[in-house]
Amino acid sequence: MPDKSSEDSNTPSSKSSEGMIFALVGNPNCGKTTLFNALTGLKQKVGNYPGVTVERKEGECFLTHGEKVRIIDLPGAYSLNARSPDEAVLRDVLLGRRKDTPKLERVIIVLDASNLERHLYLATQILELGIPCILALNMMDVAHDRDLVIDFQALSESFGGIPVIPMEASKRKGITELKQSMAQAEVPASEFRVPFPEEIKSGLKSSWNELKTSGVLANEGSLLEPLYLLSDHDPTHYGIKNKQMDAIHDCQNKLANQFPGWEDKLVAARYDAIHDITQKAIRRPDEIESTFTDKLDAVFLHPVWGWAALLLILGLLFGLIFKVADGPMGWIESLFAWAGEWVTGQMNEGDLRDLIVDGVIAGVGGVVIFLPQILILFFFIGMMEDTGYMARIAFMMDRLMSRVGLNGKSFLPLLSSHACAVPGVMATRTIDNPKDRLITILVSPLAGCSARLPVYLLMIAVLVPSDEIPLLTKVFFLLLMYGLGIGGAFFFAWIFHKRLLKGDGAPMILELPAYKKPAFTAVLWHVWERTRIFVRRAGTVILGISILLWFAVTYPKSDNPDPSVAMEYSLAGKVGKMIEPVIQPMGYDWKIGIGLIASFAAREVFVSTMSIIYSVEESEGIEPLRDRLRSERKADGTPVYTARVCLSLMVFYVFAMQCLSTVAVVKRETNGWKWPLFQIAYMTITACVGALLVYQIGGMLGYA
Amino acid sequence: MSSSSCLSDLEQGAFAVIGSIPSGDASMTRLRELGLLPNTRIQLIRRAPLGDPIEISVRGSLISIRKKEADLIKINLS
Numbered sequence: 189m190p191d192k193s194s195e196d197s198n199t200p201s202s203k204s205s206e207g208m209i210f211a212l213v214g215n216p217n218c219g220k221t222t223l224f225n226a227l228t229g230l231k232q233k234v235g236n237y238p239g240v241t242v243e244r245k246e247g248e249c250f251l252t253h254g255e256k257v258r259i260i261d262l263p264g265a266y267s268l269n270a271r272s273p274d275e276a277v278l279r280d281v282l283l284g285r286r287k288d289t290p291k292l293e294r295v296i297i298v299l300d301a302s303n304l305e306r307h308l309y310l311a312t313q314i315l316e317l318g319i320p321c322i323l324a325l326n327m328m329d330v331a332h333d334r335d336l337v338i339d340f341q342a343l344s345e346s347f348g349g350i351p352v353i354p355m356e357a358s359k360r361k362g363i364t365e366l367k368q369s370m371a372q373a374e375v376p377a378s379e380f381r382v383p384f385p386e387e388i389k390s391g392l393k394s395s396w397n398e399l400k401t402s403g404v405l406a407n408e409g410s411l412l413e414p415l416y417l418l419s420d421h422d423p424t425h426y427g428i429k430n431k432q433m434d435a436i437h438d439c440q441n442k443l444a445n446q447f448p449g450w451e452d453k454l455v456a457a458r459y460d461a462i463h464d465i466t467q468k469a470i471r472r473p474d475e476i477e478s479t480f481t482d483k484l485d486a487v488f489l490h491p492v493w494g495w496a497a498l499l500l501i502l503g504l505l506f507g508l509i510f511k512v513a514d515g516p517m518g519w520i521e522s523l524f525a526w527a528g529e530w531v532t533g534q535m536n537e538g539d540l541r542d543l544i545v546d547g548v549i550a551g552v553g554g555v556v557i558f559l560p561q562i563l564i565l566f567f568f569i570g571m572m573e574d575t576g577y578m579a580r581i582a583f584m585m586d587r588l589m590s591r592v593g594l595n596g597k598s599f600l601p602l603l604s605s606h607a608c609a610v611p612g613v614m615a616t617r618t619i620d621n622p623k624d625r626l627i628t629i630l631v632s633p634l635a636g637c638s639a640r641l642p643v644y645l646l647m648i649a650v651l652v653p654s655d656e657i658p659l660l661t662k663v664f665f666l667l668l669m670y671g672l673g674i675g676g677a678f679f680f681a682w683i684f685h686k687r688l689l690k691g692d693g694a695p696m697i698l699e700l701p702a703y704k705k706p707a708f709t710a711v712l713w714h715v716w717e718r719t720r721i722f723v724r725r726a727g728t729v730i731l732g733i734s735i736l737l738w739f740a741v742t743y744p745k746s747d748n749p750d751p752s753v754a755m756e757y758s759l760a761g762k763v764g765k766m767i768e769p770v771i772q773p774m775g776y777d778w779k780i781g782i783g784l785i786a787s788f789a790a791r792e793v794f795v796s797t798m799s800i801i802y803s804v805e806e807s808e809g810i811e812p813l814r815d816r817l818r819s820e821r822k823a824d825g826t827p828v829y830t831a832r833v834c835l836s837l838m839v840f841y842v843f844a845m846q847c848l849s850t851v852a853v854v855k856r857e858t859n860g861w862k863w864p865l866f867q868i869a870y871m872t873i874t875a876c877v878g879a880l881l882v883y884q885i886g887g888m889l890g891y892a
Numbered sequence: 893m894s895s896s897s898c899l900s901d902l903e904q905g906a907f908a909v910i911g912s913i914p915s916g917d918a919s920m921t922r923l924r925e926l927g928l929l930p931n932t933r934i935q936l937i938r939r940a941p942l943g944d945p946i947e948i949s950v951r952g953s954l955i956s957i958r959k960k961e962a963d964l965i966k967i968n969l970s
Contacts, residue, residue, distance in 0.1 A: 265923045271918070303953035306927050336952075421918040455924040459951075472952065491941045581954055587942035590958070596945075695919040697926065698956035700947060843903035 199544055207257040209290055210249075210370060213278065214298035215316060216264035216620065223357040224261040225710055227366075234717060240426055241859050242277045243617065244319060248814055251371040252255040252364065258291065268313045271694035272427040272622055273446050280427040282317055285406040294375065295321045296366070300704070301331040301338060303352065304470060305508050308459035308462045315347055315411060320375035323352045324366055329359075330702045333472035333480070342469040342664040358707055382461045384411070388443075392418075397438035402435035404428065418443060419451050421694070424622060427727055457810050460630065481576075482700045488580050492788040494610040498584060501577070502603065505568050510638075513560035520560070524553030534887065543738060551734020552727065555792050555849055558608055559719070561638060564606050565611040566718050571710040572600070574617065574657035576703045583698055592678045593685025595696050598628040602677060605635035606670070609850045613716055614855055621694060627684045629857055630867055632848050634677040635841065636670040639791040642670055643841045646795055649814040651834040665838070672842045676874065709827050720840045722853065733789045739788060741797075752803045774840070774876065775833040777822070782838075789848040791841055832886030835881040897969075900946065900962035902936040908967040923961060928950040932948050934967070 211456070214220040224232070228247025237244045245261040248711065259430040262281055265272035277286070284291045284298035297314055299307040304325075315321055325331075344352040345611045351369040354364025369375075377611045384392070389411070399405050405413050417428065418440050425433055443450055487493050535541040572578040578600060588597030597619045605612030612632045619625040648657060648665050739759070755761050764781035771781050779801050785795035795813070798804075802816045820828040845851065845868045854864040902908055910932050914920045927950045928934070937947040937954060947956045 269925065271922055300953075305951040306953040309925060309927070324911060410921070421921075444916065451921050452915045452924055455921065459927065459929055470952075485938070489941060490940060495940050583940050583945065583947070584942070586958070587940060588946045590944075695961045696924050696945070696958050697922075700954060700956060774908055812951070 195203050207248075207255065209260065209292050210294045210296055211256045211260045211262050211281065211292045213262050213310070215266055215300065215310055216301075217699050218264070218298045218300045218303075218307060219320065219357050220261065220264060221299045222707070222710065223296075223324065223326060224259065225713065226357050226360055226363055226708055228259055229719040230713065234721075235617055236859060237277055237763065238452045239859065239873050240273050240275050241857055249367075249370075251367045253371065256362055257370065259481060265310060266308055266697075268416045270416070270422040270426075272620060273424055274620065276420065276422045276424075276428075279420075282314060282319070283406060283413050283416065285413075289877045292319055294370070295319050296324050296635060297321050298324045298326050300327045300493065301325040302327055302334050302336060304331075304336075304338065305462060305466050306464065307671055308640040309458060312382060312458060314463060315350075315378040315380050316382070316875070318377050318410075320364070320377045321350055322369050322375065323347070323350060323358075324362070324724065325352060326357050327702075328354045328361075333702075335477070337471040339469045339471075343465070344464045346469065347380045349376055350378050351375065358704065382454075382458045385453055385457065386418070388447055388453065390442050391446055391450065395443065398435055399432075402432050404432035404435060414439075415454075459521055469884055479702070481831065484699070484703050485580070487582065488577070494580075494584060498581065504781075505565075506607065506783075508568070509561050509564050513564055516560040517557050520557050524556070526550055527553075531600075535539045535844065538741070539600075542863065543735065545571070546742075547735045547738030548731065549736070551789070552731055554734075554793060555727065555730045557850060558610070558639070559723075561607050562611050562722065563585055563715060563719060564717040565607055566614075567711065569600065569604065569611065569615050569707050570714040574704070574706040576701045578618070579698060579700045582789050583700060586696070586698070588683060590696075593624075594627060594681055594684040595619070595624050597682075598624055601628050601632055602635055603633040605637060608637050608639075609633040609635065610719070610722055610853050613850065613853045614722070616857065619695070623685075623689045624691065626682050627859065629854055630863065630870075631677040632683060633845060633847060633854075633867070634673050634680065635675040637791075637847075639843050639847065642668070642788075642792045642795045645818075646798075646813065648827050649810055649836050651831055669842050672878075674840065677842060680870070680874075695836070695843070721847070721856070730848055733848050737786060737789060740802075743781075750803065752801050755782065755801055762830060772882065774879040775830070775836045780837070787846055789846075791846045792843075794841075797861065826892070830892045832891045833885050836883040838877075839882050840875045840879040842875070845871040897967060898963050899934070899936075899948070899965040899967050900959045902946075902967065904936055905967070907933060908969050909967045913965050914969040918968055919961065922962065923957065923965070926955055927953065928965065949970045 207441070212220050224247065225243065225602055227249045229497040230246035232245055232349060235244050236242065242263050242872070246258050247261070249257050249259050251257060260281075262278050265275040265278045267275065268279045268282070270279050280286045281289050282292065284296070292746040295314060295677055297311045299311055305359065321784070325340070326340065338354070339356060340352045344350060353362055353365060353366045353369055356365070392411045392414055392515070395412060395418060395614055399414050400408055404417065405732065407413055420436070420702050428436065447453070482554045488497050528549045531545050531549065532541065537542070572581070581600055582596030583595070585599035589596055589598050598616075601612045601619070604615055609632050612635065613629050616625050616628045619628060644666060648662055651665070652661055697756065737760075738765070739760050741755055741760045744757065746754045748754060761778070767781050768778040771784070776784070779798075782801060783797045786797040795810075798817070799813055802813065802820070804813045804816050817829045818827070822828055851864045851868065854867060855861060858864065899908070899910075909928050910928060912930055913924065914927060932950060937948040937949050939946050940956075944959045944964055945956045946959065947954055
C-alpha cells in the first residue's frame with residue numbers, strides 16, 4: 189500500500205523554478221551522506237521511494253553566489269547492473285525511467301580517493317550516460333595516510349576535462365570548490381566510453397529491438413538502457429513490470445546462449461580502461477606502511493581481544509540503556525502522571541475527561557516512556573556506524589549469523605531489539621541485502637525487549653512462593669525467557685530463509701572502512717531524524733489504538749462504581765469471557781483474557797490492567813498485586829495462578845507481538861501492511877502454541 | 893600448498909594472482925565488478941576471528957567476502 193503522508197512520498201514538485209537538480213551518486217561507504225549533509229545542512233526531506241523501502245533524501249543548497257539548487261542523495265551502489273532494489277532505483281533515476289523523479293541535469297559522482305580504481309567502475313558507467321558530471325574525490329585524508337599521490341589534472345583529462353574536486357567532506361574541506369564548480373553554467377559531458385566488444389554490440393542491438401516492442405524502454409536512443417536492464421539480477425526486479433520481464437528474460441537467455449559470459453567480458457573491458465587511467469593518474473607507494481586503522485584492527489579483530497572489546501562495548505551500551513535511561517524514564521512517567529492529574533483537576537467529571545486522562549495521556553505516555561532508551565540506542569548505533577566499528581561487529585558475527593541464513597549486519601539490530609525493537613527494526617536499514625533485511629525485521633520483536641520485563645517480574649514474583657525472591661532464581665527465569673526469545677528468533681530466521689523468500693543475486697560483501705572520529709552533529713542529526721519519524725508514525729497509531737482500547741474497557745458502562753465490576757461489564761470484559769474457552773487450554777481465565785487484549789498495544793499494560801481488574805493500587809509496587817494474584821481462586825477453590833499458568837503466561841509474552849509501536853515501524857520499514865500482519869499472525873500463533881504446550885505438558889507431568 | 897589452489901586457502905598476509913573465477917554466474921559477476929578479475933594481484937589481509945569471512949586487498953581497495961565464494965576463486969601463488 190503506497191504511503192500517502194507527506195513524510196513518506198514527497199514526490200518532488202514540478203516547479204523548475206526551484207533551481208537546478210543535482211544528484212549525489214557513489215559506492216557504499218564513499219562518504220556521500222556526509223557530503224549531502226555538508227551541502228544541505230538541515231534543510232532536507234527524508235522519505236521512501238513510492239512502493240519500495242529505498243530511502244529517498246532531497247535537500248536544498250545555496251551556491252557561492254546564493255543560487256538555490258536542489259540535491260537528491262541517490263542510494264549507494266557498486267554498479268548499474270542492479271543486484272538489489274537500491275541499485276535498481278539508482279539505475280532507473282539515472283536513466284530517467286522513474287516518473288516520480290525529474291530527469292537529472294547534473295550528477296556529482298562521489299569517489300573514495302583511497303579506493304579510486306574500484307570506485308571508478310560505477311563512475312565510468314555513469315559518465316557514459318551523457319549527463320554532465322563532477323567528480324568529487326572524497327576522503328583525501330585517507331588517501332594521504334596511504335601515501336597515494338593522485339594527479340587530478342590527468343584524471344580530469346581522461347574524462348574530457350570534467351571538473352575533479354579533491355575533498356574531505358567530514359571536515360568540510362573542498363565544499364567551497366565543489367560549490368563553485370556546481371555554479372558553472374557549462375560543464376562538459378564526458379565523451380569517455382568503454383568500447384563494446386563487436387559481437388556483444390550486435391547482440392544488444394537485436395535485444396534493443398525486442399525490448400522496444402515490449403515498451404520497457406524509457407529512452408530509445410541508446411544501447412545502455414537495454415544493457416542495464418539485461419544485466420539486472422535484482423531478485424525483486426524492482427522498477428520493471430512483470431509482463432516486460434518476459435521480454436527481458438527472453439533476451440537474457442539469447443545473449444547468454446550466443447555469448448556465454450558476456451557480462452564478465454564487459455566487466456573486464458571496463459577494468460582494462462580504468463587501469464589505463466589509474467596508471468596515469470595514481471602513484472601508489474612501493475611499501476605499504478601500517479596505518480592507524482590497521483593498528484586498531486589488530487586489537488578489535490583479534491581472536492581474543494576482539495571479543496573482549498566487543499563484550500565491553502556492548503556491556504557499556506546495555507548498562508547505559510538500563511541505568512542512564514532509568515532517570516529520564518521516571519521523569520517522563522511523573523510528567524504524564526502530573527498531566528493526567530492536572531487535566532483531572534481542570535475538567536468536570538465525565539467520559540471526555542476519562543478519555544483524555546486514561547485513554548490519550550496514559551496511552552501516549554506508555555510509548556513516550558521508552559524514548560530515553562530509544563534515543564540512547566539510536567545514538568550508540570549512529571556512533572558505531574560513524575566510527576566504523578559497526579562494520580567490524582558485522583565482520584566478527586557473520587559466521588554465526590550465516591548459520592541461520594542471516595549476515596553479520598543483522599547482529600546489531602537483533603541485539604538492540606533486546607532493549608527495544610523499534611530502533612532495532614529501524615537499524616536494519618544498514619543491511620543492504622533485501623532478503624536478510626526483511627528476515628531481520630520479522631524476527632527482531634522476538635528479542636526480549638524491556639517492555640516484557642514488568643510482565644516477567646510480576647509472574648516470577650507470583651511463581652516463587654517466598655516473599656524475597658532469591659537473586660539466582662530470578663536470573664534463572666529471566667535467562668530462560670531471553671534464551672527462548674533468542675532461540676525463537678534464530679529458529680524463525682532459519683525457517684524464513686529456507687521457505688519464505690526468494691534467493692538473491694548478490695554475494696555477501698562487507699567493507700571495513702578506515703576508523704574515524706565520529707561527527708557528533710551528524711550523529712545527533714541521525715538520532716533526531718529517526719526519533720522524529722518514530723514519534724510521528726508510532727505516535728499517531730498508538731494514539732488511535734489507545735482511544736479504541738479505552739472505549740473497549742469503558743463501554744458499555746455499568747452502574748456499579750467498582751472499577752473491576754465495570755471492566756467485567758465492558759466490551760473488553762465481554763470479549764475476555766468470549767475467548768475464555770479458547771484460552772482455557774492455556775490455563776487462563778477471562779480476567780487474564782482482558783489483560784491479553786488490553787496489552788495488545790504494549791506489553792507492560794498487562795500489569796496495569798491486572799491491577800484494575802483486581803482493584804489493587806498499582807502505585808504501591810508489585811507486592812499487593814502479587815498477593816492478590818496468589819490468593820485468586822477458581823470456583824472449585826484451587827488457585828488460578830499456579831506455577832504452570834505463570835510460566836505459560838511468560839512464554840506467551842516471549843513470542844506474542846503485543847507492541848503497536850513495532851507494528852507501526854515495521855509497516856513503515858516494509859512499505860505496507862503485508863509483513864506486519866504476517867508478523868502479528870506468526871508470532872501470536874507461536875505464542876499460543878508455546879503457552880498451550882507449557883500448560884498441557886506441565887499438567888501431564890503432574891503440576892497443579 | 894600446491895601452486896594452484898583457491899583464494900580461501902591463502903595464508904594471512906600472502907599475495908597471489910587470480911587464476912580463474914566462474915563465469916556467467918550473477919554472484920561471481922558482482923565479485924568481478926569489485927575488481928576480482930583473472931590476472932589480478934590480491935592479498936589476504938585477515939580472516940574474521942571465527943575464520944569466515946575473509947578480508948582481501950584488491951586493486952587498492954579492501955573488501956570482505958565469504959569463504960563460500962572464495963572457495964570458487966582459483967589462485968596462483970606468486
